[in-house]
Amino acid sequence: MKYKINLISQKKEKSVDKIIYFVLNYLRYILVITQIIVIGVFFYRFKIDQEMVDLQEGVAQKKEIILVSQPLIKEAKKQALRLDEARSIVAKQTTFLAAMDYLLSLFPENLYLTKIRLAKNSISMVGYTQDPQSINNFLGKLKNEGKFKKILLKNIKKGEQGMEFTFEFSSYKISQPI
Structure with missing residues (x-):
């Protein structure tokens, strides 16, 4: 058996020596790691700055597009308004x-018109006839079918050409096809 005996006593290290040993051996690794982190943060910041610049350029481009398209949008709104007005006019004309x-399809042959007046929601007819019964039959047909909300015989009198009359019809109801 062999024994190894160390007769030299180990000297106690001072705390200053421990700090110097630590600084010389491990602090350089800490500094390298810190520098790597700083470089990583620098590149990350560079990347973020570049993204911000790209976004600002994108916003500037979008603003330019909006500025260029504003006149087109205004013109499109004007055209839409004109189209709506035209549709409204066509609908009114269709109603008239x-x-x-409808009136002319029911109008008797022995009634003669001298004047027709078209107003916003009404139609006035002035005419004459030799047969007063045809006026009554015409009004009866119109009232039975109920296509007008208001049917008036405003005036009837005996004139030079026969019985002179004035009708007024208002608020024609368009029948919807089923």
């Missing part, structure tokens, strides 16, 4: 045409 077609 339907009302006139």
